[in-house]
Amino acid sequence: MTASRWTDLRPRVISAAGLIVIGLGAVWLGGIFWRGLIALSCGVMVWELVQMLDTARQRSSRVLALVAGSCALAAIYLPPALALPLLLLPSMAGFGQMERGGVTYSVFTALIMLAGYGIMALRSDFGLTWMLWMVLVVVVTDVAGYFAGRAIGGPKLWPRVSPKKTWSGAVAGWTGAAVVGLLFAGTTHAGPGLAGVSIAISMASQIGDIAESAIKRRAGVKDSSALLPGHGGLLDRFDGMLGAALFLLIAGQIVDFPPGVE
Known part of the structure; x- marks a missing residue:
């Protein structure tokens, strides 16, 4: 183990602490505070996506970000059947704005919008407890994977796309997620099956992480943006949550x- 493996730990911790304070405050308050934060995040992530895929589209990235954020916020206040067209509108709006990466933009933007809607609906439909459960599963997956991957190392998960991710980190993430699931199962009316759901959520968060890594690899960039010291951009931080x-x-x-x- 060398010190260089941990050089990014301090800025990551500082940025993460700020995100946790803002995120937990919004989750706790719920309502427009939580929905507004998620809508804003959707807009920023779409902006980062356009910036990665087509750097010449500066104005388009801002317009599409505004469309995405507005649609995300409006959708949660509508019946689901009426919300669906709004969630896909930013993808359709981007076709004529992109010279490169239009298909990737449209597909990934649709995933961002649907995930954002799902996060808002989870807080509204199931309450604070289950929103915190999902956040903790994703955070523990990321933290356990980070430390296990650097401390244990071993075979890479997909070296061509994400050279830092290892199987040891992935398994550590699943294990941590199972522990979170069992803890919530013991303090709620949920059964032990929650551990299995938590592991699946952990795997899905890792797939989201790898999918974003593939986009960055194709775009030839290290981070989706430089908004968060030690983490890159919102897409880098919340790809697993998506x-x-x-x-x-x-x-x-x-x-x-x-x-x-x-």
């Missing part, structure tokens, strides 16, 4: 959630 929220939005149509709760 994967987790999107998976939960889909899985919730297949299995009862929360498991064991009538």
Whole structure:
């Protein structure tokens, strides 16, 4: 183990602490505070996506970000059937604005919008407890993977796309997620099946992380932006949350959630 493995730890911790304070405050308050923060985040992530894929589109990136944020905020106040067109509108609006990466933009923007809607709906429909559960699963997955990957190392998960991620880090993330699931199962009416759901959420967050890494690799950039010292941009920080929220939005149509709760 060398000190160079941990050189980015201090700025990561400082940035993470600020994000945690803002995020927990908004989650706790709920309502327009939480929805506004998520809508703003969706807009920023779309801006970062355009910046990565087509650097010549400075004005377009701002316009599409505004469209995305506005649609995300409006969608949560509408019935789901009417919200769906709004969630896909930013993807459609980008087709004519992009000279490069239009397909990647449209698909990933749709995922951002659907995930943002899922995160807002989770807080509204299931309350603070289950919103905190998902956040903790994703955070523990990231933290456990970070430390295990650097302390243990070993075979790489997908070296061509994300050379720092290892199987040891992935498994550590699943283990940490299972522990979170069992802790919540013990303090709520959810059964032990929550551990399995938590592991699946952990895997989905890792897939979201890798998907964003693939976009960065294709775009030839290290970070989605420089907004967060030690973390890059919002997409770098919340790619796992996007994967987790999107998976939960889909899985919730297949299995009862929360498991064991009538």
